Amino acid sequence: MIFLELFWSFFQIGLFSIGGGYAAMPLIQNQVVDIHPWLSMAQFADIMAIAEMTPGPIAINAATFVGIRVAGLAGAVVATVGCVVPSCGIVMALAYVYHRFRGLSVVQGILAAMRPAMVAMIGSAGLSLLIMAVYGQRNLPDDPLSFDGVAVAIFLAAFFVLRRWKPNPIWVMAGSGALGVILYAIL
Amino acid sequence: MKRDKDVYARLFLSTFKLSACTFGGGYVIIPLMRKRFVEDLHWIDEQEMLNLTAIAQSSPGPIAVNASILVGYQVAGAAGALLTVLGTVLPPLVIISIVSLFYQAFRDNAIANMALAGMLCGVAAVVLDVVVNMARSVFRQKRLLPLLIMAASFVALRFFSVNILLIILACALIGAADTWVRGRKGAGT
Numbered sequence: 001m002i003f004l005e006l007f008w009s010f011f012q013i014g015l016f017s018i019g020g021g022y023a024a025m026p027l028i029q030n031q032v033v034d035i036h037p038w039l040s041m042a043q044f045a046d047i048m049a050i051a052e053m054t055p056g057p058i059a060i061n062a063a064t065f066v067g068i069r070v071a072g073l074a075g076a077v078v079a080t081v082g083c084v085v086p087s088c089g090i091v092m093a094l095a096y097v098y099h100r101f102r103g104l105s106v107v108q109g110i111l112a113a114m115r116p117a118m119v120a121m122i123g124s125a126g127l128s129l130l131i132m133a134v135y136g137q138r139n140l141p142d143d144p145l146s147f148d149g150v151a152v153a154i155f156l157a158a159f160f161v162l163r164r165w166k167p168n169p170i171w172v173m174a175g176s177g178a179l180g181v182i183l184y185a186i187l
Numbered sequence: 188m189k190r191d192k193d194v195y196a197r198l199f200l201s202t203f204k205l206s207a208c209t210f211g212g213g214y215v216i217i218p219l220m221r222k223r224f225v226e227d228l229h230w231i232d233e234q235e236m237l238n239l240t241a242i243a244q245s246s247p248g249p250i251a252v253n254a255s256i257l258v259g260y261q262v263a264g265a266a267g268a269l270l271t272v273l274g275t276v277l278p279p280l281v282i283i284s285i286v287s288l289f290y291q292a293f294r295d296n297a298i299a300n301m302a303l304a305g306m307l308c309g310v311a312a313v314v315l316d317v318v319v320n321m322a323r324s325v326f327r328q329k330r331l332l333p334l335l336i337m338a339a340s341f342v343a344l345r346f347f348s349v350n351i352l353l354i355i356l357a358c359a360l361i362g363a364a365d366t367w368v369r370g371r372k373g374a375g376t
Contacts, residue, residue, distance in 0.1 A: 016352055019274045024249065026344075030351055046294070049306040050286060052313065055207055056279025057249030061293055064283035065290075073284065080280055084272060087248030091256045092268065096244055111245050113362025116333040117354055119321040120340035126314035127345070133307040151308050156314035158280050163319075173309040180305015181298055 002071050003078045009036060010082035017059060018111075023118050024059040026125035032066050039066060041138045045129060052173050059083050086097045130155065149181075150183045191263075197228070198267055202255045208280075216251040217243070220258060230262050241364030251275055332365060 009031040017024035025048065032038045039047070051061035056164060060080055067079035131140060134147045157177050161167065200218035201223050205216055217240055224231045231239070239261065252275055259271030293299045325333050336358060343349040 010250070010350070016355055017249070018245065018247050018355075022314060025314070027351055045307050045310070046290075046303055048310050050283075050305055052310055053306070054279065054286065054289045056282065057275075059249045060276055060279045061283050062254070064280050065287050068284055070289045076280060076284055080276055084248070084252055084276060087246065087252050088256060088268070090271060091242065091246045091248070091253045092260060092265070094246055095239075095257055095260060103369065106363055109366025109369075110357060110359045110362035113336060113358045113365060114332070114335055114355060116325050116337035117323075117340040117358045119318060120337050121344060121351060122314065122321070123318040124341060124344045125309060126318050129307065129314060130311040133304070133311050151304065154305050154308040155312050158309045159316060162312055162316040166322050169309075169313045172313060173306050176309025176312070177302035177306040180303070180308070181301045184301040184304065185298075 003075065005036065006067055006070060006079045007082035010059075010067075010079045011086060012058055013063075013118075014083040015086035018114060018118065022058075022122045022125075023040075026121045028059065028062045029125060029128070032062070038070050041128075041132060042136075045132045048129065049173070052169065116154055150180075150187060154179050154183070194263055195267065195270055198259055198262060199270045199274045201228075202259070202271040203278060206251065206255075206275040207278035217254055220254055224262075231258065235261065244297055332361075336361065 013024055013027045013031055017027050029041075029044055033041055033044050047062055047065050048058070051058045054061060060083060063079035063083045064076045067074075067076035069075075071078070110126070116144055128138065132138060134151045135141055136148065154176050157179070158172050161175070162169070202220075205219050205223065221236050221240075225233055225236050239254065239257040243250050243257055248251045252272060255271035255275040256268045259267035259269070261267075263270075294303075322337070325337055340354050340358070343354060344351065
């Protein structure tokens with residue numbers, strides 16, 4: 001049953017993404033590209049670009065987009081609800097627990113051990129996106145020199161601007177898009 | 188009763204507006220929520236907001252959703268939390284639904300394709316920029332365990348395609364064990 005599958009997939013995404021949108025990204029990819037044939041890697045990469053350009057949490061944006069594609073507006077609602085339900089339960093329970101046992105070193109220890117794994121997860125997802133941008137496919141090709149020079153140039157420029165001036169990412173995204181149109185049209 | 192209705196309406200409208208105008212997820216929406224609920228409305232005090240932020244960031248799920256649940260619950264109980272979640276979720280639901288209607292036409296357009304290809308490079312840069320900052324804070328702890336966890340998770344994910352959920356659960360166990368060992372060491376000395 002497609003609605004149950006959507007609900008369960010996004011329930012897991014909501015349940016296991018700790019630390020915001022970038023942490024949700026690899027989980028979303030895992031669920032909608034690897035486990036279920038709902039999106040291709042190229043479509044997933046499009047969603048990440050669209051999610052960055054539109055307001056709202058990335059996970060909710062992805063839930064809506066995937067839900068609509070797979071099962072229409074009802075699918076979008078089901079996926080979004082699935083994504084939010086774990087938060088509703090856990091956050092309310094945690095708020096209660098937090099007020100009672102503020103310090104709770106075990107909880108802090110567990111979170112401290114999860115954080116480096118999150119960094120690795122997000123790093124791996126970022127690498128997948130970069131490979132997609134530069135080679136147009138999911139995995140490194142046999143010939144690593146067959147990269148898209150324009151894409152590499154845009155990536156390096158965007159990365160440099162981010163490190164150097166720390167602008168709002170929305171401007172970097174818009175700039176990269178504009179640069180893409182200009183460079184690909186000329187070359 | 189009239190006042191209660193007023194509170195509910197303002198809770199919903201405040202989170203709806205914040206969610207509709209916030210680009211970039213949780214790290215952007217939390218400062219804006221603080222401004223609205225602490226400075227403008229005085230419904231939550233500064234210290235409380237910091238506590239709520241910590242819970243929102245360390246709980247599963249989108250940070251913006253978590254923060255809105257906490258704020259709604261704090262101000263008006265479970266009903267308040269339900270309203271703020273609705274307010275936070277509705278704008279992206281509507282906007283993305285509309286975008287997805289045009290996605291196919293958009294995808295077949297040559298110029299849109301060039302822009303998307305460029306934006307993908309931008310997304311990769313934005314994500315890797317975040318990763319560099321986070322990795323740096325792991326190195327700054329100057330402890331071996333977090334570095335080992337980071338390296339092992341990366342290898343497991345990248346080269347062995349281990350399920351992410353398994354990695355998270357393993358880390359939770361390691362964290363609990365680490366706390367227990369350090370607690371015993373602390374008690375012993």
